Amino acid sequence: MSFPKYPAYKDSGIEWIGEIPVGWDVLPLKRIFSLKNGATPKSGQSDFWDGEITWITPADLNSERPEIITHSKRTISVKGAESCAVSIVPKGSIIISTRAPIGSIGLAGTDLCTNQGCRSLVPDKGVSSKFFLYFFYSAVSELQILGKGTTFLELSSDNLASFLLCFPPLPEQQAIASFLDRECGKIDALIAEQQRLIALLAEKRQAVISHAVTKGLNPNAPMKDSGIPWIGMVPEGWEVVTAGRVVRVISGFAFPSDKFLKYGEGVPLLRGVNVGVGKLRWDDVVYWKRQIDDGLDIYELKEGDIVIGMDRPWISSGLRISKIYKKDLPCLLLQRVGLLRLKKYLNSSFLMYQYSLPNFMHFLAPEMTGVSVPHISPSQIASFPICLPSRKIQDEIVTYLARAITEFESLILTATNAITLLKERRAALISAAVTGKIDVRAQNKALAA
Incomplete structure (x- = not known):
């Protein structure tokens, strides 16, 4: 599907963004969000951990796609949060990992806090968190360029605060976010379908191997009990x-x-x-x-x-x-x-x-x-x-499996390539929408009608 462009554009002054629609602004992040740092309670203090507060680390964030976060691998207690003075940020805040790695993102689906490997962006009024969730997803490579360090790269609070963002009027932010929710949902469903296909093909490939090396290739061969329950019957002569x-x-x-x-x-x-x-x-x-x-x-x-x-x-x-x-x-x-x-x-x-x-x-x-x-x-x-048949039968089974596995691998490769293309399509669509290269406002109006 092709989408129209905006009626008029202007230079954003940002090389990686290029032109943006007339009526959009370019603002530093600190003009739109309040930045909150993370912290970690002492690890040896048992009453600081396994509490009711969601505590996000970079490992909890998805680098593949933007998503809403409601759970974390570890949680902390109120006492643990107070001990390290970590900020509890409200639902709707954007979470960005700023080291190991830089640029994994998520949207807080509940009140939560983070460790020092993340920064929380609390939106001001008149800001669609969903729009900027998608914007940061498209800007990951630019954020990574700003990383500094020798042991590992880290994005500083100052560099993040001064990072320039596209800022459309709020109704357009909301329209773009709704459009991307819908279209990315369709793409994600297609990706999930291909992933299920890959899993089924892998399962079928394993079943073919298992049957061939324990039952042979002749479906009419006389069988005997192997004496081992999980092997079951094997061909006579094996x-x-x-x-x-x-x-x-x-x-x-x-x-x-x-x-x-x-x-x-x-x-x-x-x-x-x-x-x-x-x-x-x-x-x-x-x-x-x-x-x-x-x-x-x-x-x-x-x-x-x-x-x-x-x-x-x-x-x-x-x-x-x-x-x-x-x-x-x-x-x-x-x-x-x-x-x-x-x-x-x-x-x-x-x-x-x-x-x-x-x-x-x-x-x-x-x-x-x-x-x-x-x-x-x-x-x-x-x-x-x-299971050990004659060498002749072994050779026949190996030849058969080499051919069968090649066919399975070809089908799996086709599905894997389809996933890659779908992910590229999703990334390109997000980038085009959040930088104003396409005008999706009519899509929402058409749906509303």
């Missing part, structure tokens, strides 16, 4: 064995960190941070200088090896497991990464599919150790029951 029968599980070596090399001198060390879901990440690498007869040959990775992150093995996107390819070599294995080296001739990709099943983590969950950093042991990895 074995169900503990992984330790077909792979050797090796835990990495405890290379002393004070002898790590940083600049490519020596052999890369595969650390837990390098093991992702289905792939390795080599953007953060340390190295080790090999010596003759150093006894490290057992920790030298080979093409076809499978590695598992043993600390925090399961993250939101899946198990931290990957296969070693020729391009990843040479490489040595560091502690807290598990190596699965095949003992007998089998398809390593088939084995990796077995371990990628959610059943692996369900199997280990009762015995997983560690509270702050859950981890698994080589013996736990080796005790996992796996």
